[in-house]
Amino acid sequence: MNEPIMTDMRSEYSKSLIQLGKENPNVVVLGADTTDSLKTSGFGKEFPDRFFNVGIAEANLVTVSAGLAVSGKTSFASTYAIFLPGRAVDQIRNNIAYPSPPPGKKGLNVKLVTSHGGLSVGPDGGSHQTIEDIAIMRVIPNFRVFIPADTIAVSKLTRLMAREYGPFYMRMARSKTPLVHSESQEFQIGKGITLRDGSDCTIAACGITVRMALEAAESLQQEGISCRVLDMFSIKPIDHEILEKAARETGCIVTTEEHNIIGGMGSAVTESVSESYPVPIKRIGAQDMFGESARDKEVPLLLEKHGITSFNMAKQVKEIRSKKL
Amino acid sequence: MGLNYYQIKKNILRARKLVIKGTNIAGSGHPGGSFSMAEILGCLFNKHLKFDPNNPQWEDRDRLVLSKGHAAPGLFSNMAVAGYFPESEIDTLRKFGSKLQGHPDLKCPGVEFCGGSLGTGLSYSIGIALAAKIDSKNHHVYTIIGDGESDEGQVWEAAMTASKYKVDNLTAFLDRNFIQQDSYTEKIMPLDENLESLEISEMWKDASRWKTGDKWRSFGWNVIEIDGHRVEQIDAAITKANATKGVPTIIISRTIKGKSVEHMEDNPQWHGKAPDSDIVPIINLELDSQFMIAPSIIAGDMTNLENEIKRCVTGRADYIHLDVMDGQFVPTKTFDHNKIKELRPLTAIPFDTHLMITEPVKHVKDYVDAGSDIVTVHAEVTDESSFGEIHDILKQNQVGVGFSINPDTELPEWSYKFLKSLDQLIVMSVVPGKSGQKYIEETHEKMTRLNSILKQHNFSGYVEADGGVNLENIGSVFADGARAFVGGGAIIGQQDVRAAIRDFRNEVLKSRRYGLLAKANELGGSDLVNKWIGLHVIGEKQEQIKKIAQEAGYI
Numbered sequence: 028m029n030e031p032i033m034t035d036m037r038s039e040y041s042k043s044l045i046q047l048g049k050e051n052p053n054v055v056v057l058g059a060d061t062t063d064s065l066k067t068s069g070f071g072k073e074f075p076d077r078f079f080n081v082g083i084a085e086a087n088l089v090t091v092s093a094g095l096a097v098s099g100k101t102s103f104a105s106t107y108a109i110f111l112p113g114r115a116v117d118q119i120r121n122n123i124a125y126p127s128p129p130p131g132k133k134g135l136n137v138k139l140v141t142s143h144g145g146l147s148v149g150p151d152g153g154s155h156q157t158i159e160d161i162a163i164m165r166v167i168p169n170f171r172v173f174i175p176a177d178t179i180a181v182s183k184l185t186r187l188m189a190r191e192y193g194p195f196y197m198r199m200a201r202s203k204t205p206l207v208h209s210e211s212q213e214f215q216i217g218k219g220i221t222l223r224d225g226s227d228c229t230i231a232a233c234g235i236t237v238r239m240a241l242e243a244a245e246s247l248q249q250e251g252i253s254c255r256v257l258d259m260f261s262i263k264p265i266d267h268e269i270l271e272k273a274a275r276e277t278g279c280i281v282t283t284e285e286h287n288i289i290g291g292m293g294s295a296v297t298e299s300v301s302e303s304y305p306v307p308i309k310r311i312g313a314q315d316m317f318g319e320s321a322r323d324k325e326v327p328l329l330l331e332k333h334g335i336t337s338f339n340m341a342k343q344v345k346e347i348r349s350k351k352l
Numbered sequence: 353m354g355l356n357y358y359q360i361k362k363n364i365l366r367a368r369k370l371v372i373k374g375t376n377i378a379g380s381g382h383p384g385g386s387f388s389m390a391e392i393l394g395c396l397f398n399k400h401l402k403f404d405p406n407n408p409q410w411e412d413r414d415r416l417v418l419s420k421g422h423a424a425p426g427l428f429s430n431m432a433v434a435g436y437f438p439e440s441e442i443d444t445l446r447k448f449g450s451k452l453q454g455h456p457d458l459k460c461p462g463v464e465f466c467g468g469s470l471g472t473g474l475s476y477s478i479g480i481a482l483a484a485k486i487d488s489k490n491h492h493v494y495t496i497i498g499d500g501e502s503d504e505g506q507v508w509e510a511a512m513t514a515s516k517y518k519v520d521n522l523t524a525f526l527d528r529n530f531i532q533q534d535s536y537t538e539k540i541m542p543l544d545e546n547l548e549s550l551e552i553s554e555m556w557k558d559a560s561r562w563k564t565g566d567k568w569r570s571f572g573w574n575v576i577e578i579d580g581h582r583v584e585q586i587d588a589a590i591t592k593a594n595a596t597k598g599v600p601t602i603i604i605s606r607t608i609k610g611k612s613v614e615h616m617e618d619n620p621q622w623h624g625k626a627p628d629s630d631i632v633p634i635i636n637l638e639l640d641s642q643f644m645i646a647p648s649i650i651a652g653d654m655t656n657l658e659n660e661i662k663r664c665v666t667g668r669a670d671y672i673h674l675d676v677m678d679g680q681f682v683p684t685k686t687f688d689h690n691k692i693k694e695l696r697p698l699t700a701i702p703f704d705t706h707l708m709i710t711e712p713v714k715h716v717k718d719y720v721d722a723g724s725d726i727v728t729v730h731a732e733v734t735d736e737s738s739f740g741e742i743h744d745i746l747k748q749n750q751v752g753v754g755f756s757i758n759p760d761t762e763l764p765e766w767s768y769k770f771l772k773s774l775d776q777l778i779v780m781s782v783v784p785g786k787s788g789q790k791y792i793e794e795t796h797e798k799m800t801r802l803n804s805i806l807k808q809h810n811f812s813g814y815v816e817a818d819g820g821v822n823l824e825n826i827g828s829v830f831a832d833g834a835r836a837f838v839g840g841g842a843i844i845g846q847q848d849v850r851a852a853i854r855d856f857r858n859e860v861l862k863s864r865r866y867g868l869l870a871k872a873n874e875l876g877g878s879d880l881v882n883k884w885i886g887l888h889v890i891g892e893k894q895e896q897i898k899k900i901a902q903e904a905g906y907i
Contacts, residue, residue, distance in 0.1 A: 055486070076486055079517070087475045087509035094479015097464070100486070102479075117469050118506075122476060126458045126466040129409070 028245050031205030031238060037142050039178035040199065041066035043185035044103060048074045054189060055095050057081065057104040059088040065105045065142055085110045089118035089139070096135040097128065101189055108141035108198050109155050112163040123194050124169045134169035134194040140185070144174070144198035145285030146318040146333065147235055149326045156318035157198075162290025164196040165263040171216060172263040173197040174284070174292070176237035179208040180260055187214060198234070202323065205238040207258070217264035225255035228344045229273040229280045233259050233292050236283040236311075236335060243340035254344055265295045267303060274304040278351040281309045281343045285335055288312040307350040309343045311335060355725045356399055356750035357671075357702045358775035360583050362812060363433050364394035365639060368612060370429035372635050374445035374452070375626040381446060381454070384622035386426030388529035388580070388607035389496055395586040396494055397430045400594075405435040408462035414491050417477045420498035420527060421455040421467015422624065428452050428460070436462045471504025473497060474524060478514050481522040492594065493522040499564070500532025503541045508571070514600040515572030523593040524573075524602040527580065528564065529609040531620045543567070568602050580605025584700040584725075613638055614865075615887035630876055634884055637871050641864045644670035644814065644836045645856050646704050647849065650686050651788075651840035657691065660844060661698045667849030671702040671725070673818070673838045675784075678709035681733055682785035689718040696723035704728070704776075704836075706756065706818070708784050713738040720749045728754025728778050728816075736766040743770060752776060754816075759783060759792050763805060771809035776836065777802075781829075782819030788841055791820030791829075799832035806833075823855055827863035865897050866904065873906045881906045 047054045048070055055077045062068040062080050071078035081087050085106060092102035104111075112119065123137045141160070148156045164172045173188075173195065175181045181199060188195045207222065214220075222237070223244050232240035237258050244254035255277050257269060273280060280300060282293035293310030300306060313333050321329035330336060334343075368390055375381035393416075397403075402414045418427045425445060432439045437451075437460075444450035451460040455468035465476055477495040484491055497507060514522060530537050537543055544563045565575045574596045578585040586605070593601035609623070610616025613635050627635055647669050652660035664672045674692060679685035692703065702725035709715060712729040719727050729742055739755070746753045755770065756778035757763055763777075771777075779799065782789035799815075806815070816836035817829045826837060839856060846852040872881045881901055888894040901907045 055483075079482065081509070081513050084506075084509035084513070086472070086506040087513055090472045090475030090506070090510075091479040091482070091513065094476040094481075095483045096479070097476075098480050098483030098487075100483050118472055118475075121466060121469040122472055128458050129461055 028242055033203035033205055034178040035203050036175070036178055036181045036199040037064070037066045039181045040105075040140060040185055041069045043182050044070045045073050047186065047189045048077065051101065051189065053099060053101050055079070055100045055102050057088055057092050057102060059083055059085050059106040059110070061106045064107075067103075067105050085115045086118045089115045089137075090122045092137045093118075093122040093126070093135050096123070096137045097126065100136070102137045103140055104137060105140045105142070107155065108144040108160050109157040111139055111141050112160040112196070113157060116163055120167050124167045127169070132192060136192055136194070138188045138195045138197070140197045140199070142199045143201040145200065145234065146313060146329055146335070147285055147326050148201050148318070149321050149323050149329070152320035153317040158285070158287040158313040158318065159290070160196075160198055161262055161284075161286050161292060162294070165290075165295060170194045170196055170263065171261070173260050174233040174262060175199065175260055176232075176234055176258050177204050177206045177208055179206065179210060179212060180214060183212070183214045184260070187216070191216065200235050202326070204235055207237050207241065214260065217261050217266055219261065219266035219269040220258040221255065221269065222258055223254070223256040225253040226277055227253045228348055229255040229257060229277045230340055230344065231257045231259045231270070231273070231280055231282045231292070231296050233262065233284050235285060239335070239337040240283055240340055242337035243344065246337065246341050247344060252344065252348070259292055259296065262292045262295050265299050267299050270296055270299045271303040274300050274306040279307045279347045281311060281340060281347060283311040283335065283340055285330070286312050287315055289315055306352060307347050309347045311339060311343060355584060355587055355702055357583060357725045358752040358813060359750070360394050360398040363398050364390050365642065366433045366439075367394060367426065367429035368639050369636055370432055370439060370442045371425040372627055372632055372639070374425050374429065374442040376629060376632050377443050378446035378626060380624070380626050381425050382422040382624045383425065383627065384531065384609040384616055384619070384624070385420060385423040385498065385527070385529065386429070387611045387613070387616065388609045389420075389423055389426055389525070389527045390611065391581045391583055392496060392525050392527065392586055392605060393426055393430045395583055395590065397434050399587060400590050401494065402491065403434070403462070405462065408436065412489065412491050415464045415477070415480050415493045417465040417473045417480070417493065417495040418456050418467050419465070419473020419477075419495055420470065420501050421465075421473070423496075423498075424452075424454065424456045424467065427456055427463070431460070431462055470498070470501040471506040474507055474510035475513070477522055477524070478510055478517070478519055481519045482517060484521055491521070495522065495524045497524055497526055498532075499526060499528045499530065499537050499543055500540070502526070502543055503532075511568065511571040511573065518598050519600045520597050522600050523590065524600065525580075526564065526602055526604045527607050528604055529607045531609040531618070531623060533620075533623050535620050565604050568604070572599060574599045574601040575604060576601060577604045578606070580607035581611055584702055588700040612642060614893060615884075615889070617890070619890045621889070630880055631884060631887070633875060634868055634871050638864070638868055641867065642835065643830065643860050643864075645843070645853050646671045646673040646816070646836060646838050647843040647853070648673040648675055648838050648840045649844060650675045652844040654686070657687070657695060658698060661695050663844070663849045665699050665701060667843070667853050669701060669853060671704045672699070673704045673706060674724075676705060676707050676709060676719070677785065681710045681730065682708045684785050689715070689722040692719065692722040692724065702726065704754075706754070706778065709733070713741050716742050716745055720745065720751050724751055726752030726754050726776055728756050728776060731755060731757045731761050731764055731767065739767065739770065743773070747773070754778060756780060756818075759795065763802060768805070768809050771806060771811040774811060775813040776816050777806070777811070777813060778816045778818050779834070780819050781817055781821070784819070789820055791822070791825050796828065796832055799834070803833050823859055826856055826859045830860045830863040831867060862900065866900050869897070869901050869904060869906055878907050
């Protein structure tokens with residue numbers, strides 16, 4: 028595979044917000060003392076009246092966003108992933124997801140967009156490496172949950188969230204990520220993307236593991252194994268159709284994510300497939316243990332400790348093929 | 353515009369009764385916290401809040417956020433009274449399929465906030481207020497927070513945020529009832545200061561020990577501290593808050609949990625418990641037996657009425673009775689509307705203007721403009737047509753409508769049609785014109801006659817006893833059906849007005865307890881009497897009530 032083009036998700040998010048701000052006067056952006064880091068401060072410079080930095084007060088961040096939303100605003104609230112679902116889950120549930128205004132709306136129009144998701148946060152260590160956010164967010168009714176793989180996904184999903192009414196959670200990575208999508212790629216709620224076709228096995232990936240999955244498929248190709256790769260960026264709702272098809276056509280699935288294997292995308296895939304067309308599944312991800320500090324260059328070592336490498340993906344594909352029904 | 357005092361009070365009473373009905377049928381719920389904020393909500397719904405029950409989503413409506421969401425029955429009851437849904441729907445409170453959920457929910461049109469998880473309503477209100485500012489809208493956000501709820505750190509995150517963003521289109525109320533689920537707030541997590549002993553009542557009485565206001569002031573808020581059960585104080589505070597620009601305002605309202613029902617008052621047990629069905633009729637009678645004391649300042653120093661007003665204020669009068677005499681309808685002359693206008697700025701306590709003048713229809717507007725909150729005119733100098741005119745002028749100006757009959761006068765038949773919308777009926781128990789007369793004993797008998805007429809014509813106002821009321825007879829006058837008491841020499845003539853009013857209240861309270869015991873005895877004999885007495889667990893009430901019951905032979 029070619030050397031990847033690395034781009035920055037937070038810069039893309041910032042750019043998208045400013046564009047949305049110009050198009051839609053109802054877009055408001057909120058932060059909690061991480062607005063330079065999240066780069067949402069750019070929106071604040073353009074639209075000072077629609078930008079609110081509430082300080083290091085995540086609970087307040089969430090609830091103020093909800094109040095703005097119930098008054099007709101489209102709220103984007105952002106900080107680090109570890110501090111939103113983990114810290115303010117009560118406010119997320121009771122102030123955003125639960126209130127359902129008439130007629131028939133589900134939840135309030137708040138988009139929680141976080142950065143620094145997963146283990147790849149690196150040097151800040153285990154306290155900052157959230158491996159639970161997907162599990163927390165997907166169990167809350169009315170929320171939709173995305174993990175974009177690259178900046179193209181970030182840009183398109185940010186626009187999608189602004190267009191679609193209701194609560195969303197989107198988690199970005201801290202470091203630059205490799206481009207895996209083309210500019211023309213379409214993103215739809217609840218629709219996975221087949222990035223590479225294959226017939227012997229499927230790797231379902233999300234976030235930074237998508238590129239690894241493609242690399243694994245490439246190496247498996249050398250050994251004569253045809254591996255399908257799905258970008259399951261929409262973790263909730265999950266794409267049952269694409270998963271059932273993958274199960275039928277390839278007979279086994281490996282999932283991979285930088286999240287606890289309990290409750291994450293792998294769990295969502297397993298739940299779906301077990302109800303539609305059960306096949307052997309192997310989940311790669313944090314092995315129900317916390318992360319730890321790793322300097323940027325050492326992040327691959329940290330990921331490797333949890334088996335999040337293209338090498339391990341290829342290995343798991345080969346192993347699980349023997350368990351096919 | 354007047355305060356609309358009586359209408360507000362009537363609707364507060366209706367709402368309180370619905371809280372009892374709803375929680376009783378539901379078998380659970382939170383009456384205590386609903387009652388401590390009853391006057392606050394009553395004042396908002398009946399005076400200040402802009403809303404349209406037929407169009408709950410009206411864009412320019414004011415927003416009311418009940419952050420202390422467990423007091424949902426209080427909110428729903430006020431909404432029912434305000435016409436959002438029929439009062440009968442309160443029967444569905446907490447039931448499967450009802451829009452009246454256990455905690456406020458957007459499922460019920462008109463509710464602005466899903467409460468239940470404490471500490472979040474203020475942040476939410478800030479969001480609403482900021483949105484209004486972005487959109488250059490003029491609507492106002494009112495938020496009720498609890499004192500137990502103030503344990504939550506998010507309240508203080510919000511306090512800082514509102515201050516930073518100068519959210520002056522938001523007014524918060526702190527329902528400071530000193531009780532949270534486990535016990536008294538100062539025992540669980542002191543908001544004011546740590547208790548040195550277990551004696552909490554001393555702290556409640558000593559306002560200098562209340563520090564909560566300082567906390568909010570240090571967070572940059574405009575702080576107004578009031579008695580949260582005084583309609584006129586709430587009204588004045590809201591007006592002041594709305595006029596304050598550049599900072600958010602919090603109205604710290606000293607309240608009593610379970611206010612208006614003796615066994616619930618200041619009793620942590622009633623944080624979240626429903627009343628039993630056999631007790632409900634007694635509670636309703638108690639709610640119907642609220643009373644007011646109105647000192648009459650002409651019994652004081654006529655050369656310094658300003659000082660008499662001040663004495664009424666320190667004496668904590670419910671309202672102030674102003675006898676206007678013109679020297680024609682009665683031989684004496686006192687003062688007219690010009691004097692009332694002068695006195696008006698001295699206090700927010702409602703002015704109960706009693707016009708003992710001829711041709712009141714010619715002058716009534718002057719008394720409205722002078723700042724009266726209720727104007728009473730005499731049957732002897734009005735007829736159907738002129739009273740109709742007076743009635744309409746007063747109603748239009750949100751001033752209470754009073755009607756008065758002299759000792760020798762029977763209620764004229766033409767007045768029956770007005771009884772339903774009458775706020776006050778003064779039954780004179782002396783011949784008007786001079787102070788210091790004795791209570792005319794025949795009035796007791798007259799009251800019995802009147803009561804059946806009033807009931808028949810759906811009178812829902814206050815009967816005010818005026819003339820010769822004193823500590824010896826006030827209990828029996830209350831038992832006759834009077835609910836407002838003018839005190840001349842017996843109050844204003846005393847050195848210590850506050851003590852005199854307190855004594856008046858205690859006498860009425862005794863009479864009221866006797867009446868409630870009689871009701872309990874009538875409904876369920878000594879078993880119910882004992883059960884009801886047993887509910888009074890705070891302070892010395894139980895012993896006092898037991899004594900009355902024993903004297904009456906109920907137990």
